[in-house]
Amino acid sequence: MCGFVGAIHQNNSGSQLEDIKVMNQVITHRGPDDEGYFENEDVTLGFRRLSIIDLSHGGQPLSYDEQRYWIVFNGEVYNYVELRDELKADGYEFKTSSDTEVILGMYKKYGVETAAKLRGMFAFVIIDTQTHEVYGARDHFGIKPFHYAEQDGQVYFASEKKSIVKLLNDKSVDDAALQHYMTFQYVPDPYTMSTNIKRLTPGHYFIKRPGEEMKITKYFEPKFTPKPVQDENKLAEKIAESLHDSVAKHMRADVTVGSFLSGGVDSSIIVALARQMSPNIKTFSVGFAREGYSEIDVAEETAQRLDVENISKVITPEEFVKEFPNFMYHMDDPLADPAAVPQFFLAKLARQYCKVALTGEGADELFGGYTIYNEPNSLKMFDYFPKPLNGAINSLASKLPAGMRGKSFLERGTTPLEKRFVGNAKIFMEDEKAQLLKRYNPANPYTVITKPFYDATTNLDPINRMEDVDMHTWLIGDLLLNADRTTMAASLELRTPFIDKEVFKVASTIPADMKIAHNTTKYILRKAAESFTPDNVLYRKKLGFPVPIRFWLKNELHDWAVQTINESEVDDYINKDFVLKLLADHTNGVRDNSRKIWTVLTFMVWHQVYIEGKFPNLV
Template sequence: MCGLLGLLTTDETTTDTVARVDAAMHCMRHRGPDEHGTWHDAHVVFGFNRLSIIDIAHSHQPLRWGPPESPERYALTFNGEIYNYLEIRAQLAEEFDAQFRTDGDSEAIVAAFHFWGEDAVRRLRGMFAFAIWDTETGEMFVARDPFGIKPLFLATGTKGTAFASEKKSLLDIADVVGIGTELDDRAIEHYTVLQYVPEPETLHREITRLESGSFARITPGSAPLQTRYFEPTFPVRPFTPGTEAARYQEIAEALEDSVAKHMRADVTVGSFLSGGIDSTAIAALAMRHNPKLVTFTTGFEREGYSEIDVAAESAEAIGARHITRVVGPEEFAAAVPSVIWYLDDPVADPSLVPLWFIAREARKHVKVVLSGEGADELFGGYTIYREPLSLKPFERLPKPLRRAAGALSERIPEGTRGKSLLHRGSMTLEERYYGNARSFGDAQLRAVLKDFRPEWTHQDVTAPIYERSRGWDPVARMQHLDLFTWLRGDILVKADKMTMANSLELRVPFLDPEVYRVASQVPLDQKITKDTTKYALRRALEGIVPGHVLHRAKLGFPVPIRHWLRGPELYDWANETIEQSQAGHIVDKTAVRRMLAEHRDGVSDHSRRLWTVLCLMIWHGIFVEGRIVPEIEEPIYPVEV
């Protein structure tokens, strides 16, 4: 787990170019405080910050490897972990007599690429973003894992192409690459609606992201040629009478195997633990491989906004040592600028902040943690996935009647029972479901954004994804959409950035190819019922997850900003953020002040919209104005943790 930066130049590299790349690595030193290294040749400069997890004494990067006749043909820089690296090394040694100089997973990637070519990425079980430079062909191959667990930013300019684990590093060498740093107005509008910047966009027009499940080939002077190698589908395999127990066992075995492989490390592995079924399942299975497992939970003092008690009960039930961290409103607000600096682009999810705090606490005890991200998208865990069941009667209505129901809903007063049902029932799935977040409606967006463009909508993002799932059942289509939007735009961004901010590696066993394979075959009636979600997964985890969690309703990770923004905890802080912001050319500060006042007075709940705008203002203050300078500590940790 590390931070990488690479530059492929159209001209020959110079001493100054190497020095600039080396200096640009400093702003992501938190991703790899154990080692720092660079390598270059006539056209390429690689920079690397290493967080040593596997084969600590060796596997240094940038790494050189090649077959016996050309032992340094390739140069690799790699961020992530390959959990089946032992099996890959053994297979390559048996089939091709591949030779290795280390005991790590990095060489497995290069050797796999040498012998299998681009098909190597389909054989990797893990999380990764890597670049391989072939010194003989003069071609760069970069790739990202199927679900987008690890980030990779790209920029191609007049002087070459650069890529990095964090956008900050690319901004530091923008002139070296030959790119501008202008903002992308459309990406800003997408962020404001969705609360995250959807891939492949970033808020800087000339910097993008390599999409999840994709690779690219790059040669000097040419833009990257990208190819999608993984497209998640849901080839449902119905449960036939008498096969239920076997299918549940298949799910349990796939998850147990994934956790076992995710426990591979030469350092201590812990686990995040909430009050939910997903993280509890991961922790319970991890205990089978480490009876001294340490689990970590964060929460708040406010009643109804903490899962600390449930998590503590779960930890006791599975026998884990448990550590908690309670976050108060003052330290919450003080941490926001640092959190946004680490993010690169804003993500208006308040749970980022407590995650940052618990990651800091966990790093005192372990170097790797497991977590439960991805289970909801794969097994049908979000409550909103039950919506198609409640709206099914509307599907039988002729389209004119559905539209009439929508028109009627517009005339019904806010808060009236049935208004929302009529409104949602009048729309198609593509029209009503954006993914798991929507901060602003069009009218609200028009009032807040100075340069509101009605032609820029969420459908810029969702329409191409929906096109690929035509003919599927509605829940599978929602899951598929969330894999490309909410999961990789919010969930995995906060998981990667908040843990790596504290030099902590986070692993997500649910997002494993084998777990995905069995999950994708689960039929609709085994995902969603009238009483629960993730039905098949819950059945599979009987005997693994404690009973008090197994059938508990999903709470999510609520943060009390709705209350804090109305009171002394955050109201003054929010008002000061608005007043000091110089982003008035992007957002109408008068409209934002009005929203804050209405929220304080209880006229309307604007908490999500306010948080979205406040995060954008703070981001602008850091990355555009330079007015806000977060306090970023030097990451100094003992290697042996």
């Protein structure tokens, strides 16, 4: 795990080494072990290294084939041993035992097909000094980040957006990105909150040739292809085999590997498998002192049953709000998922004991883990009603008083899936955003983001369609952004065995009735794990990373919230009176507005960090 920065030159623009060094300094946290640079007439590359594999010889930028090819690479290729053996059989030679050199060997043999053949998490840029062609790619699912900006013919790229922001002194706020953020609580790809900086979409690569525009091409897209008739036991065996293999490959490292443990089924499955390969593996958990908002006790019980050590930390509201600007700095863009902040503390805790950690992220999206995925079953009765009748019921329900019992059920049941489900977070409705945002654009609703995914899945059942939306939006924009930034802030490499292309090959074939079944979510995953995970762990109710924001905004964080709203310089974008009314109604118990308020506060703190510069000492 590392970080890189760089520039693709245009028209002999001269040395940019000093600029790239400035960009590279910004991401020292991603790679405190080493730094390196390469420059020629085509590119300038900078790199920060966190040593994980081949500690002595894995430095970058790395060259290959008599320095014809040069690379900067962030991530891990888990099938690099197998790929290296394949290349060696074809006569390719290697000077190191690193996965980085294997990517270069693959590029020499396969060219732009390289990214599709890699199994892992990665973002990289390769320069061919003979053809002057630059090739870059981002992994299949978007585990690793890739940002870029084009200015005056130059292309700047970086693992973290803040490097480009620093160089270009970019103080812009993208109105479209802000509007989408207020729906999703994150900025969806390929947007960033900065107008001129974009993200390379997962499963895509780019080619940049001298004198030509950068060309971006899709090489992979995750698609659910359920096979309705399958033997349950055989499918469970295939899932178990794929997970064993994935965890084994994700354990490859020349440093200590630990694991996050929330006490839920996903992280427990990963720990149960990892323990088979590393019996002394340490696990890490965080929580809050408030009753019902901590998984520490559950995690400790799970650790005992799995016979592993557990190390935990209780987070106070004072610590939470004190670290929040630092958290926001490392996120690059606002992320208003309250559960993201505890992971910031969790990563710091884990880094005291290990350099690599495993996590259970991705299981919910692949195996049907969210309770909301059961909604199509609970609303099935409405499928039998004529459309005019559903329309009449919907119209009637909309006139019922807010909070009236049955109102939400009737509205959801008579609303098409495409308008009802936008992913795991739906913060502000369009009419609310029109009141909140001073630059609201009615021609840019949230469906601009979700419609392409719904259009591509008309052949699927509703549950798989919901998973597909989350796979393309929530997983990338929320969970994986959080996973990368919080851990890299602590110089910790986080690995996600569930988010693996070989695991997905199996998971993509699971029919919906084997995901949501027998009054539980992730039914077939739980069945697959029965042979190596205790039942009382497998069938425990999902808790997640609960954060008592609802209570804190009424009490411990109320004054901080008011101060942030009043002092933040976002009047060009936000109607503060509307926000203060949300807070007042929340405080007085009129309705729970905590997620809406937190989403706005997160943007305000982001604005203070990146636009107003109110926290100059953040690192």
